[in-house]
Amino acid sequence: MAQTFESLTYETRDRKAYITLDRPERLNAIDAAMVREIPAAVAAADDDPDVHVIVLQGAGDAFCAGYDLKVFAEQGDSFQPPVWDPIKDYRLMKANTDGFFTLWRSLKPTIAKVHGHAVAGGSDIALSCDLVVMADDARIGYMPSRVWGCPTTAMWVYRLGAERAKRMLLTGDTIDGRTAADWGLVVESVPAADLEEAVERLADRIAGVPVNQLAMQKLMINQAFDNMGLQGTQVLATLFDGITRHSPEGRWFQEFAATHGFHAAVRWRDSGRWIPDGGGPIPTAEELADEE
Template identity: 80%
Template sequence: MSDDMTLGTVKYETRDRKAYLTLNRPDRLNAINEQLAREIPLAVERANDDPDVHVIILQGAGRAFCSGYDLKDFAERGMGTQDAVWDPIKDFRMMKRNTDDYFSLWRSLKPTIAKVHGHAVAGGSDIALSCDQVIMADDARIGYMPARVWGCPTTAMWVYRLGAERAKRMLLTGDTIDGKQAADWGLVLESAPAEELDARVEALADRMAGVPVNQLVMQKLMINQAYDNMGLHGTQVLATLFDGITRHSPEGRWFQGFAAEHGFHEAVKWRDSGRWIPEGGGPVPTKSDLDG
C-alpha cells in the first residue's frame, strides 16, 4: 500500500510499514524556512495516524540532509531579527514553535530514524538529533557552527546525547565532525559507507517494523520519560531563550549586518575561519577587509 503526498517542502511516502519523510528543498540543501518547519509535524502526525505505519524514516533530498536555517532569508534579509529594542518573548514564541516542530519527531509515538548524508548542520542538526535513532554516512558532517556567534541549539540534544564534556567540545568551538566520529562518540547510533547507508537504515527500520505498534509506543514513552525527568523541557526553554539573545546581542547583530552587506557566504566564511568577532559589535568589515 502506498500513501504518497508532497506537502510542499516535505515529501511523504509509505511502504512496507514504513513512512518516509523527505525534506524537499534540494536547491537550497534543504535549508529550513518557515514552511519546512511547519510541515514536519504534519507529516509526523499523518504517520502516527496511519495504523499500517510502524516506523518513520526522515531523510533529505539531493546532496544534503539539511544545511540549517536558510541564511539567505534569516541572515541576509534579517528575517527574525527585531529592531534595537526587541521583545524577547515574541522571539521565544517563534523559536519555541520551531523547536516543537522538530521535536514532534521525538514526541512521535512511533519510532523515528534520521538518515543523514551530506550535512546535518546548525538547525539541521537539531532536526536530526530530534529523531530516536540517527544513522550517518561515514563522510557526512554534523555540527552546530552558529555556536560561534548567532545561535544556540534550541533542542539541547547535544548534551543529552554526548554528555557535558563532549557537548562543550562541540558547542564551545562550533566545529563539525564526520559520521565515523559522531558514531564513535555516541552522538549517533552508527555510521556507514555512503553506498551502504540506505541498506543500514532499511535493516534497522525493518527490524522495528516487525514489532507491534503498541509495543513500540510503550518502550519509547518509557525511555523518553527518563529524559523528561532529567529536565529536558526546562533545558529547551533556556536554550530557546538564549538563541534569541545570541541573535540580538551586539555580536549577533554584527554578524547579521555583515551578511546583509556582503552576503551570508562571506559572513559564514568569516565566522567559521576563527577570525576575530568584535566583542560588543563594531563596524561591519569593508570589502578591503575581506580581501585582506
C-alpha cells in the same frame, strides 16, 4: 485524501513512513513550510496503523543545511529591528522547536538517515529523531554556536554528555559520521554507498515489532530524559537563541551579512577568525580580501 506538501514528501510502504526534506536546490534548508509540514507528516504516520517506524531523510546532496537565513540576514532592520521583543521571538522559535521535536514525541520510532550535511538547525532536526544513522563522510555540527545561535532542542548534551557537548558548542566545529558514532552522538556510521541498506535493515528490524510495544518502550526511555530536565533545558536554550541574535556580537554578525552577504559572514564565522566582543566595526571589503 492524501496530504500535499511544499517542502517535503511523504510516502509509506512495508510498515514504514518516509519523510523526505525536499528543497534540494537549497540543500534542504529550513523554511516556514518545512517547520509546519514536519509535524503534519509525523502526525500522518502516527495516525496510520500500518506504519511502525518513520524514516527521515533529505533529497539531493544533503540532509539539511540549517535555516534558510540568507534573505533574512541580509535585510537589516526589517528582519532584526532595533527593539527586540523577546516573547515574540521565543514564541516563534519555541514553535519551531516543538515542530522538530514531534519526531521525538511521536509514538512511532524515528530514524534520521544523514548524508552530506546535518548542520545548524539541520542538526536540531536530525537529533530530534530517536536514532541517527550517518554516512561516514557526512558532517554534523552547530556552527552558529560561535555567534548568532544556540541549539534550541538542546540534544547535544543529552546525547554526548557535558564535556563533548562543550567541545562541539564552544567551537562550532563539525564532525564526520565516524567520529559521531565513536562519540555516541549517532547510533551507526557506514560508508555512503551502504547508507540506504543500513537504514532499511534497522527500520525493517523495528517494523517487525507491534506498534504498542514500540510506543511503550519509547515513552519509557523518553520519560527518563524528561526527568533529567529536557523540557526546561529547551526553554532556556530557546531563550538564549534569541539573545544570541540580538546581542552586540549577534548584531555585528547580522550587519556583516547585510554589508557583505550572508555567505561571507558565515565564512568569517566558521573559519575561526576573531569575532569582536561587544560588536565593533564591520570589516571592509579590502580587509576581507586580505584575510582570504
